[in-house]
Amino acid sequence: MREDSFFRDEQYESRLILGRLQVLAFFVMVILAMLALRYHYLQIEQFDRFTIQSDENRIHVRAVAPTRGLIFDRNGIVLAENRPSYTLTIVPENTDGLDQLLNKLANVVSISDIDLERFQEQMDTYRRPYEPVPFRYKLTEEEVARFAVQQFDLSGADIQVELIRNYPLGEYFAHVVGYVGRINDREQASIDIEAYAGSHVIGKTGIERQYETELLGIVGFEYVETDARGNVLRVLERHHPIPGQNIHLNLDSELQIAIQDQLIGEQAAAVALDTGTSGVLALVSMPSFDPNLFVSGISTREYAALIENPAKPLFNRAIQGGYPPGSTVKPMFGLIALQEQSITPEFTLFDPGYYLLEGQERVSRDWKAQGHGTVDITKAIIESCNVFYYELGHRTGIDTLSDYGLRFGLGHKTGIDLPGEQSGVMPSPEWKRAARGVAWYPGDTINVGIGQGDLVVTPLQMAQTTAVIARQGTVITPSLVSSIGERPVVSFVTDQIEIAEEHWTLVRGAMRDVVHSIHGTAQAINRGIETYEIAGKTGTAQAISIAEDVDYDDLELEKRLRDHALFVAYAPVEKPQISVGIIVENGEHGSSMAAPVARVIFDTWFELQALKDVSLGVENVSD
């Protein structure tokens, strides 16, 4: 070591070190210059890009859902409303273990298997990360309070207040008002995503679906500043949402309730139209269901129970059920035959209890085995004589019946403002060739003549054709909605069927006698009527199962084979206000099962009108 330093050339070493220091200094300058360039590049050249990126980081556009429009009946009674509801939501990404959290939550709020099931389903379907998943709906005040106390230990869970749809009259309007439900994947693909930003539900059926656009409203937006964890710190800018429009219906909830209560336990449908405007006063399909189940997402089990119920509560029989109208078509066909002069008002025939078409061997029987004797058009309607109508159908011909039938409203949708309406079938040779690929036989015509064969109508169509008769040929599209927001909705007259006055008088008189004469098939319902008269027509249709169920027990089978009971009517006879179409599946006879329902409808309606007149009168006096 010592020798080393002894021989050292200090001058050389010094120069060596100083040289190296210069290299280092140069190196330092180069690196610092590069750093300066890097920061220059980021801060000056890329400034715009990173400014946007930084704003995107912190500023989020948040949609503010508009309040959905309300639905009222004709008297201002609420059928669909929005209620504040406390929903327990979970952001799975923020939990310290989902199972752990669920266990803890079980001590805070009551959790049913259905909640767990539904939660699992929503977890399994597509969702954005950090999107809250609803876990328990409709928390009670007590549960909310308990949660607030325990919240520190429940990270990932939160309570959100949201307005959820509520149907206060539940089952009574399920088939008309319909319901809203969570937007599903298929709907997600077809809707305007922007318009639904912030909304979780969409109208699925009924008025809720038909008038979705009007009810929805226009979404609002707010720009919010958030931190890295997504917490909203402040609202920077707000564009308020425009609430959806309120919808007023022509329905009368008291009438609807009265009808539905009358039909409990039946598979049935009834439609009541305001004869003057064709506004729908009541539209009932039984059995019904609770639409509130669907609002917050129905569980698979609950849904399966509804789907597998053989009575098909989700099926809207009033507009989707296709039934042979049976004898209820007799007044209409009578009018057609008279107008087209295939029979005269004086025409009679002798009914021996059967009918044999010329050149045919197959005998068609009347429902009364011994026959009705000598029958004219009036008696044929009052007593519902089939043999007369075999002949009437034969004389008039299918083409004429079909042409008029279509004009009266059969064989095509009535155009009611509800989704899913079925068109039924008004058969004709052209229709049969297209649908079945078979030629029309004369026997087909006589079957159509008594409302059987291929003729298929919906209960709504039954009410509609009856209303056309009550209006003496004026066809008006039935409508549920009377006004949207402030804007009234008017019904359109689409056709005027020209039939001579005396024919109207004749047939309508016969319809009155169905109820009010001693031989009338519906005379049983005239007891106790004082203030008004009813014109109607009974019908009995062979049960054609509308469902192809596989397993059923014998008892059900028995009932399933019974005939359907039908009844159409309007009242009062002189100045018709209300027209109805009623069907009770497997109800055997229109007279025994369906006609009494009409009586209830009329009684309720006229009572309501009388009450209203009284209250109006009182008001007038006080003015």
Next chain:
Amino acid sequence: MSQTDFLRKLPGAESEKPTNTFWQFIHIDPILLLLVLITLTFGLVVLYSASDGQIFYLKRQILMAGAGLVAMIVIAQIPPPVMQRWVWLPYTGGLVLLVLVIFHGLEVNGAQRWLDLGPIAFQPSEILKLALPLLIAAYLGKRHMPARFKHVFMSLLMIALPAGLIVVQPDLGTSLLVAGSGLAVLFTAGLQWKYMLAALVLVIISAPLIWKFGLHDYQQDRIITMFNPEADRLGAGWNIIQSVTAIGSGGWSGKGWLQGTQSHLDFLPESHTDFIIAVLAEEFGFRGVCILLGLYLLIIGRGFWISYTAKSPFSRLASAALVVTFFVYVSVNMAMVSGLLPVVGVPLPLVSYGGTSLVSLFMMFGILMAISTEPGTLKS
């Protein structure tokens, strides 16, 4: 000393010398001290914003800076020859503590780096950051330059020992920095270019093997992330994306003090420690970055001047190595936060929050001051 003074009494030089004598007497380099205090103050301003106005961090940082200043003044009084003679002591002590850490260290984030000494916890690697370059400087300063192969080999051994102990903690970043400070001495001491070329070739050849067998998964992730931060936006890439966004959105003049959205809305991770330059860049803009870089450049420049005018080979080598270490800290941190280097735990000198690193920085300045105020003749 009197002889030197006599020799230097030349006309014209007289006016500047008397001031120096006072500073030489108290062994403080006023220029370096002023630069350090300005930078520290700037750092405290940024730290206040970066810690979201939490006065706790500011207080603690000031407290540690005070402790650092005391340590600096004390160390500045030690004559460099004494340092040269006794530096093996802290070096060996540091090694012992590093071994202790392996067995008794506190585990933080899966690495054992900290030693718990009752009231304080510190990283023994901090000792080596100073002791290692001094030891190599002491060793080579006494020997023939450029160093012979035997001496180079011995130096490498002295470097490899602490570097190896730190790597197993594991703390690759610090290990490389410690090794770098030792290598800087070798370089300054005139290490022949052929050795350096050979080392470079060796590194290039062994790099794939080191990648495969020498690096932990998280270390590989960091390197991959640096080259493609978008690959894992919310995971490993998050830090880099957010810090680069913070820097870039600062623009020329910045968003204003306490107005940085990236840092105040918690998008920026580690905003008061390793990533604090992003806060500065966001709030003070490119202007602020340039001012800081300028301050650093002046400190480094002053350091080189001290090395240039040092009185012995040991002093020259030691001061040069310390300045290079300081520079490496600055550049690695700034490069890492701006996405040029993988994320390693290197604080920004004088600005980042952190007691141990601040104190050891001041100790480093103390050594530089001891060298700059060393009496004796200039050897040129």
